[in-house]
Amino acid sequence: MAEPETxxxxxxxxxxxxxxxxxxxxxxxxRQGFFQALPALAVAFVSAYQSDSFPFGLVVAGLVFLLLxxxxxxxxxxxxxxxxxxPERIEVRKGVIHRETLKLAFDRIQNVSVYEPFxxxxxxxxxxxxxxAGSSGKEIRLPGIELEKARRLRQELVxxxxxxxxxxxxxxxxxxxxxxxxNARGEVLxxxxxxxxxxxxxxxxxxxxxxxxxxxxxxxxxxxDNVISWLINRLNLMDVVDALREAGGQWxxxxxxxxMVCVAMLILPLIxxxxxxxxxDGYTLSVDGDRFxxxxxxxxxxxxxxxxxxxxxxxxxxxxxxxLLGRINLHLRQASAGSGQEAANQLGVKTQRTxxxxxxxxxxxxxxxxxxxPDCRAGEIRWTGVDRRAFMLVNAGWxxxxxxxxxxxxxLLVHPVFLFALVLLVALVLVITHRCWxxxxxxxxxxxxxxxxGFIGSSTTLFPLAKVQRIDLVQTPLQARRGxxxxxxxxxxxxxxxxxxxxxxxxRFRDLAIxxxxxxxxxxx
Amino acid sequence: xxxxxxxxxxxxxxxxxxxxxxPLPPAHRREILAQGLITTGIFVLPSIIPLLIxxxxxxxxxxxxxxxxxxLLLGTLLTALALVRFRRKGYALRQHDVVFRTGLFWRxxxxxxxxxxxxxxxxxxxxxxxxxxxxxxxxxxxxxSVDLAIEGLLADDAERLRETVLERAxxx
Numbered sequence: 001m002a003e004p005e006t007x008x009x010x011x012x013x014x015x016x017x018x019x020x021x022x023x024x025x026x027x028x029x030x031r032q033g034f035f036q037a038l039p040a041l042a043v044a045f046v047s048a049y050q051s052d053s054f055p056f057g058l059v060v061a062g063l064v065f066l067l068l069x070x071x072x073x074x075x076x077x078x079x080x081x082x083x084x085x086x087p088e089r090i091e092v093r094k095g096v097i098h099r100e101t102l103k104l105a106f107d108r109i110q111n112v113s114v115y116e117p118f119x120x121x122x123x124x125x126x127x128x129x130x131x132x133a134g135s136s137g138k139e140i141r142l143p144g145i146e147l148e149k150a151r152r153l154r155q156e157l158v159x160x161x162x163x164x165x166x167x168x169x170x171x172x173x174x175x176x177x178x179x180x181x182x183n184a185r186g187e188v189l190x191x192x193x194x195x196x197x198x199x200x201x202x203x204x205x206x207x208x209x210x211x212x213x214x215x216x217x218x219x220x221x222x223x224x225d226n227v228i229s230w231l232i233n234r235l236n237l238m239d240v241v242d243a244l245r246e247a248g249g250q251w252x253x254x255x256x257x258x259x260m261v262c263v264a265m266l267i268l269p270l271i272x273x274x275x276x277x278x279x280x281d282g283y284t285l286s287v288d289g290d291r292f293x294x295x296x297x298x299x300x301x302x303x304x305x306x307x308x309x310x311x312x313x314x315x316x317x318x319x320x321x322x323x324l325l326g327r328i329n330l331h332l333r334q335a336s337a338g339s340g341q342e343a344a345n346q347l348g349v350k351t352q353r354t355x356x357x358x359x360x361x362x363x364x365x366x367x368x369x370x371x372x373x374p375d376c377r378a379g380e381i382r383w384t385g386v387d388r389r390a391f392m393l394v395n396a397g398w399x400x401x402x403x404x405x406x407x408x409x410x411x412l413l414v415h416p417v418f419l420f421a422l423v424l425l426v427a428l429v430l431v432i433t434h435r436c437w438x439x440x441x442x443x444x445x446x447x448x449x450x451x452x453x454g455f456i457g458s459s460t461t462l463f464p465l466a467k468v469q470r471i472d473l474v475q476t477p478l479q480a481r482r483g484x485x486x487x488x489x490x491x492x493x494x495x496x497x498x499x500x501x502x503x504x505x506x507x508r509f510r511d512l513a514i515x516x517x518x519x520x521x522x523x524x525x
Numbered sequence: 526x527x528x529x530x531x532x533x534x535x536x537x538x539x540x541x542x543x544x545x546x547x548p549l550p551p552a553h554r555r556e557i558l559a560q561g562l563i564t565t566g567i568f569v570l571p572s573i574i575p576l577l578i579x580x581x582x583x584x585x586x587x588x589x590x591x592x593x594x595x596x597l598l599l600g601t602l603l604t605a606l607a608l609v610r611f612r613r614k615g616y617a618l619r620q621h622d623v624v625f626r627t628g629l630f631w632r633x634x635x636x637x638x639x640x641x642x643x644x645x646x647x648x649x650x651x652x653x654x655x656x657x658x659x660x661x662x663x664x665x666x667x668x669x670s671v672d673l674a675i676e677g678l679l680a681d682d683a684e685r686l687r688e689t690v691l692e693r694a695x696x697x
Contacts, residue, residue, distance in 0.1 A: 335666055469665045470637040470672060476630050492666040510636060511538040518621040518638050 014082035021144025025074035118299035126150040186288025200358035201276030203322035312493035313463035320456040330357040333493035383441035386500040396433040465513040466520035546615025553677030565600030639693040659683040
């Protein structure tokens with residue numbers, strides 16, 4: 001039923017994985033179940049917490065029962081799980097009740113990664129993840145494979161994808177030290193020290209790091225929202241607020257809130273740094289032929305790779321703290337497979353693998369960008385700004401309009417002091433908008449386009465013009481009168497927009513990019 | 526140095542702005558009109574019903590008259606805007622790409638190289654079928670949404686365009 005076209009004799013070909021895989025099935029199942037059930041759990045927990053008789057024994061018994069069930073299920077999954085390799089495809093069979101056999105042709109493989117979760121490292125086992133180019137963005141997971149074998153398998157798959165399996169007979173990972181920590185074939189481009197990793201933690205988006213720190217323990221997925229709502233439910237914040245207000249009035253409440261905010265301001269960077277240490281410890285970036293690899297991780301080892309021609313764009317991210325410390329975080333943007341956006345919105349679903357090179361000095365960022373995007377001279381960009389009047393007028397105008405109306409009304413009806421507030425607000429908004437305007441810019445440097453946006457820090461996208469998918473030029477009648485336009489550049493990875501360019505510039509940018517894209521006639525993918 | 530490269534190049538670049546764009550066929554205008562009539566009708570007719578019920582006091586009915594009038598006005602306005610937008614729409618095929626312009630206030634010109642087209646499809650709604658029209662959709666990589674949709678082409682033209690584009694994109 002499951003594999004109708006398999007001859008009985010071929011059944012022996014199915015390769016088993018290590019029993020450790022059962023653990024992996026269990027972890028994946030518990031993780032998914034946890035995320036699915038999180039809202040329900042939170043509600044159940046709060047209602048149980050508020051009821052008088054908390055059926056503690058019953059709950060524990062229920063949980064133990066569920067865990068035993070999951071354990072049995074994962075053992076069954078392990079018994080059923082198998083994979084086999086053919087010259088041009090890999091097959092995986094899995095499922096306990098709903099049995100399925102996945103067949104994946106090598107030319108559909110997008111990326112192969114070796115991942116060492118902390119519960120497998122003591123056994124010297126790893127998970128081989130195979131990303132497909134399919135629209136579902138599905139990943140095939142082969143857990144419980146010996147590390148050496150996993151690396152060899154990846155090598156085989158990668159070479160098979162590249163269609164040169166017969167050429168390369170080099171020993172795999174021959175130069176890897178025993179601890180597997182700094183395993184890197186080819187040329188090492190970058191190693192991050194502990195100090196760099198701490199800075200990476202400080203300069204990253206705080207909430208993102210909190211989510212990553214959580215995800216490192218729980219698995220993966222963007223769960224920050226759920227965690228926060230769960231925390232609010234758990235702590236019964238509203239009750240606390242009411243109690244405080246009764247005890248000491250507004251001032252005590254304000255004081256407590258202030259203290260909490262200060263504590264949060266201290267704790268968030270700490271969580272962020274811890275998250276970075278878990279994620280980026282021993283970060284090594286290396287290049288082997290046209291393949292970049294980064295390996296990192298304290299408990300679980302992550303090992304990602306990307307090929308040069310799959311890179312659609314390089315993004316330089318520098319937030320306020322990174323600007324202060326003079327560091328740049330570099331993100332490689334790859335083609336997003338199919339409905340990546342939908343997958344990202346689902347809980348517990350693995351989002352597109354991100355390839356990041358954190359906490360770089362500007363010089364390093366320029367040098368690495370030139371490796372990722374050959375001939376891209378990021379060190380000598382001459383930015384062209386956008387139209388100041390239109391930018392200020394529209395951006396500040398939209399923000400200010402409701403406030404101006406409200407505050408003028410208040411100053412007329414209530415007290416003239418609101419006019420003072422209005423002046424302060426207008427000044428503040430104008431300063432912020434002006435700063436944003438100064439950070440906006442675009443440039444064309446050889447074969448690469450660059451677009452920058454930001455407030456205190458900045459986010460710069462550098463992309464080869466030849467990899468543009470399509471370009472929109474948007475113009476309103478008012479813009480037409482002032483000779484301005486928005487340029488929308490669609491890449492296979494994401495979309496970047498430059499607002500308020502001069503129309504002539506936008507047209508030239510468009511025509512140049514399209515010309516490059518069409519003349520290249522090269523595979524962008 | 527950084528910018529001069531662009532300056533020199535652009536003098537000889539093929540310019541998308543100087544193209545003569547094909548307008549969409551007149552049948553599309555009739556379809557827009559029909560669509561406007563149908564949609565307005567669907568909203569106007571039910572709003573007349575309360576006026577025919579004698580149980581409702583005449584004072585209230587006097588106010589209720591406003592509802593169908595407003596709906597009618599809105600429908601006319603939206604249809605008129607759609608007709609103006611129809612006049613602005615246009616497409617062109619170049620050697621290596623397809624150019625499409627649309628939009629009433631936000632006038633958008635899209636340039637899509639044939640190379641980048643992953644697949645293309647022709648769809649036909651019930652009203653479009655009556656007028657012999659079709660919508661041509663192009664999909665590129667990096668998103669689930671339609672990247673370029675040309676609405677209101679003659680069905681034969683849409684099919685032919687699709688064939689041409691796919692052929693030049695190298696999909697056979």
